[in-house]
Amino acid sequence: MRIAVFVENALGSGGAFQQTLSMIQALQSLPGYAVVAMSPVAENIERLHDRGIEAHLYADGAWTRFFDTLSGLAPRSEKVMHQVRRLGFRRLGQNLDSHLEELKIDIAFFNARSTTPIRLTRHPYVFTVWDLCHRDHPEFPEVFADREFERREQILKAVLPKAFAVIADSDRGAEKIALWYAVDRARIHVIPFLPSVGVRAYAAGKGTSTQQAVRVKYGLPENYIFYPAQMWPHKNHLYLFEGMAELKSRYGILVGAALSGGDKGNLNYLQSCAQRLGIADQVFFLGFVDDGEIPALYAGAKALVMPSYFGPTNLPPLEAALLGCPVIYADQPTFRTQMQDAALYCDLTDPSSLAEHLRSVLQDPSIVKHLKKAGHAMAEQLDEDKSTQKLKSIFDAYALKQRRWKAQEEGRP
Missing domain, CATH: 3.40.50.2000 (Glycogen Phosphorylase B;)
Structure with missing residues (x-):
């Protein structure tokens, strides 16, 4: 047939x-x-x-x-x-x-x-x-x-x-x-x-890019978080920026944000928000990223942060888990069902919730170890x-x- x-x-x-x-x-x-x-x-x-x-x-x-x-x-x-x-x-x-x-x-x-x-x-x-x-x-x-x-x-x-x-x-x-x-x-x-074909290939040792290569190409700092998402309002990039600003003002911790995805009419607004919050130099708008580079961006990131409102499930947390990248996800019932204990969940009404989770993955090796272990266990169940x-x-x-x-x-x- x-x-x-x-x-x-x-x-x-x-x-x-x-x-x-x-x-x-x-x-x-x-x-x-x-x-x-x-x-x-x-x-x-x-x-x-x-x-x-x-x-x-x-x-x-x-x-x-x-x-x-x-x-x-x-x-x-x-x-x-x-x-x-x-x-x-x-x-x-x-x-x-x-x-x-x-x-x-x-x-x-x-x-x-x-x-x-x-x-x-x-x-x-x-x-x-x-x-x-x-x-x-x-x-x-x-x-x-x-x-x-x-x-x-x-x-x-x-x-x-x-x-x-x-x-x-x-x-x-x-x-x-x-x-x-x-x-x-x-x-x-x-x-x-x-997970996408490219991510599965990278996890099997058949990647076409490296963590170092993507950092150099996009000028990323060693400590960065990753969010692959088109620039739609529902993707909630602003919440990510607010959490980063809170992390900076409360704890003096700076982390970069690598954002891949095309502009869907919200890019100029997001750039102005990053400027207003004093984190413009920490935010890297990558635009469209080749399939072969996405896995390397996951693998080199300190965390995937996905504060999206839309579901009921999403692809990036699964890909991050497969590649050993800690996941910070929006706290919604269907997202918890999807990722269970393989993610930290942030309150979308409170950016300080994200700031606390970011501080954890940047400074607490035990939490990172737990998230990676739980993520690998969950990824093994993806049949x-x-x-x-x-x-x-x-x-x-x-x-x-x-x-x-x-x-x-x-x-x-």
């Missing part, structure tokens, strides 16, 4: 791109399945080819997208388009389906929030929901401004009921999908985040094979049903 995995996030989108690569790698290991990546981003195609992944660019222009989507949102229009196709416009309203048929695709797999499944009229799909934070925290501008909340709701309500299977990152996430979007719980499969087998069970179930109307390649009726 041939599976089309849609890679709709650009390389610089961070965790979403990395999780898609992990899913592709898992599917490639399954006997009897072929994986074809589909992307509207030309840069992705080259990068996927470099990793030995078959990848194809698909048309995502405004008119193509409009006509493909029209029949999905307005099914009655399909009769009209059917008549127009008979006049010679054979791909009208079915451009993406036609492309997938040319590639002999059986089922599509979406690993990020997307309207693309609405374009499909002849291919079933599996859909992933990593978060529902527009519901959890609708006050943040990135999920309420410019009708973003409504857009997300429209996507989920349109694509989830038709999905052959839905993937969630946690039991709590699965419960919310079932409750808020009336999806049968039996169709929702929990597959937790896995890549188990995640792969869960994916296999989803696609095996579809293959079984598909035989009701389509003969398999090996000739079974």
Whole structure:
């Protein structure tokens, strides 16, 4: 069976791109399945080819997208388009389906929030929901401004009921999908985040960069904390700055902060905040960082600090734990469930809470030793094979049903 995995996030989108690569790698290991990546981003195609992944660019222009989507949102229009196709416009309203048929695709797999499944009229799909934070925290501008909340709701309500299977990152996430979007719980499969391919390679001694190399390249001090996150308000970089300022004023301790991730409209504000708090010379905005450098930044950091509001789980704490980097996380119930005793938890209403944790990881070797030990123990429980087998069970179930109307390649009726 041939599976089309849609890679709709650009390389610089961070965790979403990395999780898609992990899913592709898992599917490639399954006997009897072929994986074809589909992307509207030309840069992705080259990068996927470099990793030995078959990848194809698909048309995502405004008119193509409009006509493909029209029949999905307005099914009655399909009769009209059917008549127009008979006049010679054979791909009208079915451009993406036609492309997938040319590639002999059986089922599509979406690993990020997307309207693309609405374009499909002849291919079933599996859909992933990593978060529902527009519901959890609708006050943040990135999920309420410019009708973003409504857009997300429209996507989920349109694509989830038709999905052959839905993937969630946690039991709590699965419960919310079932409750808020009336999806049968039996169709929702929990597959937790896995550290990125690059981080796992680094942990296995196959890294492409070093701690010294990234410190020199980015001019980082020996003592720095790391936070890989796009510059969104919900990532809560300001809290990190306030904690660093508290650490400096109360204890006279200076620590650098290496911040990787693109500007999502909040960078200038964050720079002004760092200046106002008197820590501008301690903050290093790295911008987009190559995949190969991220593991080395974790490994060289005194701690990963992640005061994000959004969940229910996140990828960086898992990656940090795998690489022996102590984790300081926001104190939220789902984050505690995710990391248990492998993290220190800070009160997002009180920056002094973060300052105390920073002082601990900088000055108390026993706490660092405990966090590293607990992190390694937790990382050992991350079962890549188990995640792969869960994916296999989803696609095996579809293959079984598909035989009701389509003969398999090996000739079974």
